[in-house]
Amino acid sequence: MMFKNEIDHSEMRITTKPILYSLLLFLLMSIPGYSTIRYVKAGNITPVPPYLTWTTASDSIQKVVDICLSGDTILIGTGVYPQIVNSDHFGRDLTIFGVDVDSCIIDVSGFPLEPLLKVFRFKDNLNIENLTFKTRLGTTEHIAIYTLGSTFNHNTVNIKNVNFLGFLEAIALLNTSGSVENCYFYASVVVQSLVLNIPIHNLC
Template structure:
């Protein structure tokens, strides 16, 4: 959420003060409550905790007394509000049976295997947060939405599960440099583990890796899953996407798989308009070879502008752009990134700052 959106949100809450309260928290402890944890204690259902810029060392654990609660950074910039684990063995935020919304903060420094932000059995909305340098990033059980978040330098990024029929939505998120050590393909994905019906849309998966057999994105079970308009680039794993069940359903459409392992041969669902490079086939494991050349699936260089400088926009002649598809299919935009140059530049470096600046230039 940007500063303008945040201002509008605060104004809306202030004008409905009869029904809810905003608790201001700052690093000096001179706000409405001395800590975020204390503010949670004071909140009634429907209240908002507005967190000023600074660093907070806390573990906020609530396993009962469910309420509706919003925790958000005051400026709208998650880099300015850092919530670090006071006790690294515990999650930073853990809530059970809350209707929870968390936005515009960074969670970091948790070694808890269940995720730095862990929400169980609830409806959870997570937006515009950074999960950085944790054993696990965010774990949600129940129903939820995750939008415009960054998961970087964790063992794993995002896990969600549900026994219900409601879709999780993960939209315009970035998974960058997460490294999972010693997990098989049936355990966790370095970026995402999906154990629920879900839609993954407009996301970017860059330089995630598994130091063992495994996948970037793991679909664990026979769920209906849609993976759309996302870019997988320079990941180190056997599989970009791996399905543990042949009963999985949904659609894999309009994605780029570049130097990222193959998409696995999972359930009997449509696979269309994907651009893969280089040729990924492994007998009996990847998408069947006959998918390519049919339904808009092609093996072709996406022609990124400058992947060495972390610019994954595409050149004007890219097969990912509308009207450029090699087989003439009407696929529209393929992958997350739009056109950003005329001719690609073949160099390579690594920079979190450049990744962030290019990623947050939204696709028009």
């Protein structure tokens, strides 16, 4: 028997449990999961989203970029990719990695020499490694990698072990921090960087 002013604490514990479980579930769902590796394979005839194996790899870099979540890695297989890639996902962290620098070729030599062409145009935070960008030697209006951060919140781009062949500007970095390391440039203007100083190391 309870007096009028007494509180039934057991009842309180029972009613608060669902609230605590709901809060715990919400917190768990808010924690970022492990990053996903998504695959690109030139000429693959069995592409199946979300492109999680070589068998189901996309034949398009753009299609994979479009579905990536922050922290994902895009693994590009050997082959030639005559493709333009654009992304406006500012703040997303993305890694693009070729399996072999000399055999993973982004080739835009078949595209018109002008007007201005940006092969990889990204607003994401990027790590790019082990790729070759190729265009027609001579005078073109082609830029291999073009990145753009915001005026007050720069993106971060790190480019490592990448070949650039024949570009008006190999790399154009605007409102961007990061680094360029161990890259090879042939008949290409090396780096155009606006606003921020980009460390450049071991260029050939």
